[in-house]
Amino acid sequence: MEHAFGWWSLLPPILALTLVILTRKVLISLGIAILVGAFMVFDQHIGQALAGIFQTIAGLLFSFEAVDSPTFSGVGQAIADARFALNNWELYIVLFLMLVGMVASLITFSGGGQAFSRWASRRIKTRKSSLFLPFVLGFVIFIDDYFNALTVGNMSRPLTDRYRVSRAKLAYIVDSTSAPICVIMPLSSWGAFIIGTLATVLTANQLEEFGAFQAFLYTVPINFYALIALLFIVLIILFNIDIGLMKRHEDRAKATGELTDPAKGDVPGDLDEALVMTNGRVYQLFLPIIALVIATTSLLFYTGATAAAAEGLPATMLNMLEYTDIGFSLLLGSCIGFIVAVATTLASKPNLPDFRKALKAGLAAMMPAIYILVLAWTTIEMINRLGTGAFLASLVSDSVNPGFLPVILFLIACFSGLATGTSWGTFGILLPIAGQMAALIEPSMAIPMFAAVLAGSIFGDHISPISDTTVLSAAGSGAHHMDHVMTQLPYAVLTAIIAGVAFLVLGFFGPIFAWIAAGALLAVTVLALQAFNKQASGKKAAQSS
Template sequence: MMEHIGWLSLVPPVVALTLVIITRKVFISLGIAILLGAFIAYDGLMQAIAGIFQTVISFFVSFETLDQPSFAGFVESMTENGISINDWELYIMLFLVFLGIVASLITFSGGGQAFSHWAEKRITTRKGSLFLPFVLGLVIFIDDYFNALTVGNTSRPLTDRYRVSRAKLSYIVDSTSAPICVIAPMSSWGAYIIGIFASIFAANQIIEFSPLQAFIYTIPINFYALIALIFIVLVIVFNIDVGAMKQHEDRAKKENQLTDPAKGEVPGSLSEDLTMAHGRVSQLFIPILVLVVATVGMMLYTGAQGASHDGVDVTVLTVMEYTDIGLSLLIGSAIGLVVTMGMTLMARPNKSDFGKAVMAGIQSMLPAIGILVLAWTTIEMIGLLGTGNYLASLIDQSIHPGFLPVLLFLVAAFSGLATGTSWGTFGMLLPIAAQIAVVVEPTMLIPMLAAVLAGSIFGDHISPISDTTILSAAGSGAHHMDHVITQLPYAILTAVLATIAFFILGFLGAVIAWIVVGILLTITVFILQRVSKKETAAS
C-alpha cells in the first residue's frame, strides 16, 4: 500500500461519487475513478492498465499479484506460481447468477403469483405488504448479502400487487439488512466484529469485558442502525414519501408503473406472458426454504470445520466466526437452484419458455455483477492509495473525549461512503478508536466502538459503490441509481439524528441521548407528514 500521499488518496472516491450523483451513469463514473486511482497508484499508462487488468482477473482466480504490474509479469507470475479459483468474489458472482435464475423460475412457474394471491387474503392492506420485507429482513439476519437478495425476491410479488414502487421496496430491504446484521451477534457481521474486538482487546490488554460483552454493549448505542429500523416502521405507518421517493410512489399508485418508464425495464424482467398458469405457493416457499436451510446449514458446517481445524472450541459464536460465507452462499444457492429447476420441470413447462426464464434470471443479475466488479476494482484502488488510513489519521487524540464518539461517527461515515465497504471501515477504524480510548479516556471505549459501527453503516447506505446497495436494488428489481437517490433523504435524516445522539452520548450519556432522539424523531415525522401532504395536494 502507498504511504503519505495524503489528500490525493481522496481524489478517486470523490470523483466517483460526484460523477455518479451528477450523471447517474455508474459504469462510466466508476470507470473514470478506477483510471484515476490507477494513474496515481502506478507509474505510467501501461502499468496502470496492467494494474487494473490484474485486479479484475483476481476476482475470478487467485494468484500472486505484482506490486509493479505488467502484462508480461502477470503471465509469468501465473505460469510459475500457478492459479486457483477465487473463493470469494467469484463465488459471490455465481451466487448472484444462481439466485437470479431461482427468482426468475419462481416467477415463471407461477409461484410468485400464487404467493401474491395467498398473501392478499392474509395481508389485506398496502401497509401490510410493506411490513412483509421489513419483518423478513429482521428474521433473515444471518448475512446481509443473503438478506438483501432473498427478502427482495420473496416480497416482490406481494408489493407489486399493491403497487409499491421498487424504489420503496429496495429502501426497506437495504435499511433493514445491514442494520439488523450489525446488531445481531449470531450474524456473519457479528462474528466478524467480535473477531476484530478480540484482536483489539488482546493487543491493548483490555480485560474489563469479553469481546462478546463489548459487542452486546454497543447494541443499545448503535444509534444509526436502531434509528434506521425505527424510522422504517414510522415511514410505513405514516406513509412518509418525500423527494424522489414520492415521485416513484405516486407513479406506482396512479399508473401502476413500478419503475421509472424513462429508464426502460430492469434487465432480466420476465414478461407476464411467459408465466405459467395454475402456479402453487409451494413453488415459492419450498425453493426459498431449501435455499435458507441449505445456506445456513453450510454456514454452520464450514464454521464448525474451521473452528475444529484451528483447535478452537465449537460454539455458536466460533462457528459464525470461522464460517466460509462465500462457499456457503454458493452451495446453498446451487442446492436451491437444483430444487427450483426440478419443481419447475415437474410442471411440464414449454421448453423454449423455460430457457427464456433461465436466461432472464441470468440477465437480471448481469448489471449488478458488472457494477460489483467495478466497485470492487474501485475499492482495490482506494486500498492501494491508503484512503481509509488517511481518513483515520484525521482524528486528533488531543480532542476533548466527549467529542470523540460523534467525530468517529462522521469519519467512519465518510470512510464508508468513499470506500463503499462497512467491513473495510470496521477493520481500519475500530483498532484506532480503541487505541485512542485506551490512551485518552478508557470509559469512552464502548461509545467510540459503537460510533464506528454506526458511521460505517451510514456511509455504506449512501454509497453508490456499496455492494449491499447494489444487491438491495438487484434483489428488489429496482434500477440501481433510483435506489441510491430515493434512499438518500431517509438515510441522511437518520444520520442527522444519530449525529446528535452521539454528541449527547459523549457528554450526558445514553439515556438522555435516546430521550432527545425520541423527541426529535416525533418532530421529524410530524414535519415530514405535513410536507408529504402538501406535495400530494400540489400534485
C-alpha cells in the first residue's frame, strides 16, 4: 500500500503532543497541529488549507456536501445549497455539554450538595463509612468530572474531617472516582465527548459493525484501568491499606487531628462559596440528576425502538441501542434535567443576579471542554486525510502481532496523558489513530484498542500534576496539590501495571482470561500490601516500646 505522506503523516500528532508538553496549552497546541496538517493535506496551499479547516468546523454546525478543493466561497455555497440544514450530531453534543455545565452549576449554587452533607452526617457513624461516602457520591454525581471532583470533595469534607481522615486520602478517593466513573457512563460529558469522537472515527474508517453508542458500551467492561481503580478503592477502604506518603498523612491525621501537612501551611485556592445558598435541600441535588438520567435513558430506548420498527425489526435491546438517536436523546434529556434544576433552584427564591452568575459559571466551566472537542473533531479530519493510522498500520502489520496492539496503545496513551495532563486531548489524538490501525490490520481489535486508549489516558491524567481533575480534586478536598499527586501515585501505578497485564492477555485470550489475570494480580497486590502494613506497624510498635 502506498502512503503519500509516509513518516510526515506523524508530524501533526507528534507536534501536538510535543507542544502540549512544552507549553502546557492544549488548545494552542492542537490548533497549530491542525494548521500544519491542513497545510500538508492541501499541498502547501495556505488558502485551501484555511478553507479546509473552515469547512471542517462549519460541518460541525451544518450538514452539507463537502467540497474536494475547498474555498471559503465554495463552502458557503455548499451550505446554502443544503438550505443551511443543521448538523444533528456534533451540534447536539455541544449543546448537551453546555446544558450539563449549567445543571452542575445550579446544583452547587442551590446548596443541594451541602444539604446532602448535613443529612449524611446524621447517619454515618464510623470512619470507614465516612470513606465510602465520597466513593458512593462519585457514582451518583457522574455527569461531569469537574462537577464530580469539586462537589464530592466539598460534600464529603465536613464528615471525613470529623473522623480525622486526611485530606490527601479524601482527594485520592475523589480523584479516583471522578474520571473512572465518567469514562464508563454514556450519559456523562465524557461519554458524550467519547461517543462523538468515536462516531467520526468509525465513519471515517468504515467500521460499520457497530454504532458509536454501541462501541462505547462495548469498551466499558474492558476499560481495565477505570474498573480496577474503582475496585482498588473498595479494597483499600475495607482493609485500611495506606502506603508510602499516604500512610504518613493518615497516621498524623489519626494521632493529632492535623488533616494536612502543617509544615506547608494553609491550603491555597480553597473554593469560594460566597454564592452558594445556605437554605439548600437534598432534593435539589438528586432531582435534576434523576430527571436527566430517566429522561435520556427513556429517549434512547424510545428513539431506538421507533427507528428499528421503521426498518421492520423487533424492538430488542440490541436493535434499540443500534438504531437509537443518541444526539437527540442526550440533548432533550439534558433540557429536561436543566428545567428541573432551574425549578428546584428557583423554589428556594435565590437572588436573581447570583442565579444568572451561576448559569454563566456553568457555561464557562464547559467551554474549555467544548473547545477541545471541536479541535479534536478537526484533528480527526486532518489525521484521516494524512493517513497517519494507515501508515502506522503498515509499519506494524508485518512485524507486530495484532494481539499486542491493545497493550501498545495503552502504554502510548499512558505517556500521552501524563505528558499533556488531559485525557480529552489524548482521546482526540489517539482514538482516530487507533481506528485507522484497527481498520487496516484487524477490525476485530477496534474495541479493545479504543478501550486501551481510554484506560491509558485516565492513568496518565491521574498522575499528571498539570491535570485539571488532579488540581480540582485537591482543591475540592482541601488538600495541597502536590501532596495529592504524590500520595495518589503509588496506587495509580499499581493499578496501571495490573491493567497493562490485562490488556496484554486481552489481545491474545479475550476478556474472560484478562479479568481472571487482573483479579489474581489485584488479590496478590492487596495481600502483599496488607503484609507490608502489618510489618511496618510491628516495627513502629517495637520502636515505641
